[in-house]
Amino acid sequence: MATSSKQTTASQRNSSELKLHFMKKLMKKIFCFYDEQSLIDVTFKVSNPEAFVPAHRLILSAASPYFENLFNGDRGNAHVIEINDIDSDIFERLITFCYTGKALFTVDNVAAMLKAAIVLQLEDATTICMDFIMSHIDECTLQGVYALERETQCELVKRKIHEYEIQNFMEISQRDEFLNFDVEKLQCLLESDNLNITCEEDAYGAITRWFNHDVSARQKHLSRLVACLRLTQFDVDFLLTHIQSLLGCELLAFMASTWISNPSARTKINMRFTEPRVGIGAGNSDEKTLLMVYKEHNASKACALQYNKAEDTWQKYATLYNYNINSSAILKDDNLLFIGGDSYKSPSKSFLSWNIPNKTWRELPEMNQARRDHSVVELDGKIYAIGGRGENNTLLQSVERYTASNGWEFVAPLITVRFEAGAVSLNGKVYIIGGSNRKTLKSVECYNPDSNSWTYCAVMRETCRSLSVAAHNGHIYVVGYFKGSPAVERYDPQRDTWTQICSLKNDTWCEFACASLDNKLWTIGGSVENENGTRVAVYNDENDRWVQKNLLPKGEIYFCFAASLSLLT
Structure with a gap:
């Protein structure tokens, strides 16, 4: 057996x-039959430029219902069939795909390949095109992807974009395109249990930003969107302060508050969502904390400090032995990238990556121009090095951009030369703020990567240099010294206006660092009389005041970032 x-x-x-x-x-x-053009039984005449593409009816019919229907139709018996709505190069590549399942996609041709694949009903080719586009979103641009969605009206394209929006919701919600989402699209995203956010306040902030863009037209939709929030994940104080005050949302706030405070009544409360989204809650791997580059007073080396939110304390994460004074830094993925700075008292072209989990250094391709006191920022995966000072203390107007595929390339220069300026990305644009051209500035410039051009924005209320900036809740916050005193200004990119908000108490001049964490603006730097340490403060925008946290030991604050806690454990 x-x-x-x-x-x-x-x-x-x-x-x-x-x-x-x-x-x-x-x-x-x-x-072999295809390569040798043996047993060919149909030829396509394609335009732009004119070309003749031979093929086998049986193979094409098996690959696509478009060809099956074509060959069974009125034109099916013709020896030469004209195709007028697809360029010859694109058509020939897709015919090859019918035989091999492969095609050469590039950033330049993938949009045309996608549209042609949809016309020819080549589902596998359509899927591969969309996978290529979404994996090259930096080069293809989000605007281009949305244009393809509108033009093709293809369900597969819509699904792939929706998946990308779910995974990248935090970034998407800060872009201009997000403000033009229709309510159905936004509702579909907010309903998703897989929405990639760190806490439910992130989703609330996104709704608020979308709503404020056109209050009168969107008022009727507000309660519909708020109902998509996991309201039971807020505390009662948040519900009463933020949700109950929204027109049409009073009952939602009441039900959620009752659900939280009176567990015995939960069976009688008809709430749409009562569980947290997938991955959000205790032990969430996407939870973030503050990571700061810092040098304690009298220490010889800079180090990375990690903030412990539960205990309101800071702990040393690692010593940064290769830290370069006057370099600029950004956090990208799981690396701190340090660009330029001082090299033997001269500006540097260096580009170093420090991997956070492994605590290891790696050299990356140098900039084209040596820089110090410059600004760096990331936008759509690309890294920009802006202005600064070069050899012999010359002031730099140039801007260069780094991508892994092309290295460093110059883009449009600044309108005004500047160093010691602040830079931040928001809504798909780069903003450079204040600084000096040997005279302290209050001017602001905005870079649009689509047009490769800089334009002036509204000027700050006061001149400022050596400032720290952060994008927070759809606004730009600037923390620095205005006329010798520490103060904070807030920029509204939709209205192109600046507002001065509650100032920081500080008796000594210093450089600040600020970051957005847990839907709050954090700033670090300075001290007041009788304080033996460096101040850490959180801005409360409800009552326009700063809430003090525990002091740091006195030292120099270089940079501060909101980093995933999973990188640091």
């Missing part, structure tokens, strides 16, 4: 191997 079973299994295995061998042999022969 056992022997019979083994023989049956061996026979099945041999049969499967024979079938696989047969299929490979068959496909190899079909490829």
Whole structure:
């Protein structure tokens, strides 16, 4: 019996191997027929430029219902069939795909390939095109992807974009395109249990930003969107302060508050969502904390400090032995990138990456121009090095951009030369703020990567240099010294206006660092009389005041970032 079973299994295995061998042999022969143009039974005449593309009806019919219907239709028996709505190069590549399952996609041709694949009903080619586009979103641009969605009205395209929006919701919600989402699209995102946010306040902030863009037209939709929030994940104080005050949301706030405070009544409360989203809550791997580059007073080396939110304390994470004074830094993925700075008292072209989990350094391609006191920022995966000072203390107007594929390339220069300025990305644009051209500035410039151009924005209320900036809740916050005193200004990019908000108490001049964490603006730097340490404060925008946290030991604050806690454990 056992022997019979083994023989049956061996026979099945041999049969499967024979079938696989047969299929490979068959496909190899079909490829040969195509390469040699043997047994061709149809030729396509394609325009722009005019070309003749031979093929086999049987193969194309098996690959696509478009060709199956074409050959069974009125034109099916013609020896030469004209195709007028697809360029010849694109058409020939997709015919090759029907035989091989492969095609050469580039950033330049993928949009045309996608549209043609949809017309020819090549579902696999359409999927591969969209996967390529979404994996090259920096080069293809989000605007281009949304344009393809509108033009093609293809369900597969819509699904791929929706998946990207779910995974990258935090970034998407800060862009201009997000402000023009229709309510159905936004509702669909907010309903998703897989929405990639760190806490429910992130989703609330996104709704608020979208709503404030056109209050009168969107008022009627507000309660519909708020109902998509996991309201039971807020505390009662947040519900009463933020949700109950929204027109039409009073009942939602009441039900959620009751659900939280009176567990015995939960069976009587009809709430749409009562559980947290997937991955949000205690132990969430996407939870973030503050990571700061800092040098304690009298210490010889800079280090990275990690903030412990539960205990309101800071702890040393690692010593940064290769830290370069006057370099600029950004956080990208799981690396701190340090760009330029001082090299033997001269500006540097250096580009160093420090991997946070592994605590290891790596050299990356140098900039084209040596810089110090410059600004760096990331936008759509690209890194910008802006202005600064060069050799012999010359002031730099140039701007260069780094991508892994092309290295460093110059883009449009600044309108005004400047160093010691602040830079931040928001809504798909880069903002450079204040600084000095040997005279302290209050001017602001905005870079649009689509047009490769800088334009002036509204000027700050006061001149400022050596400032720290952060994008927070759709606004830009500037923390620095205005006329010798510490103060904070807030920029509204939609209205192009600046507002001065509650100032920081500080008796000594210093450089600040600020970051957005847990839907709050944090700033670090300075001290007041009788304080033996460096101040850490959180801005409360409800009552326009700063809440003090525990002091840091006195030292120099270089940079501060909101980093995933999972990187630091």
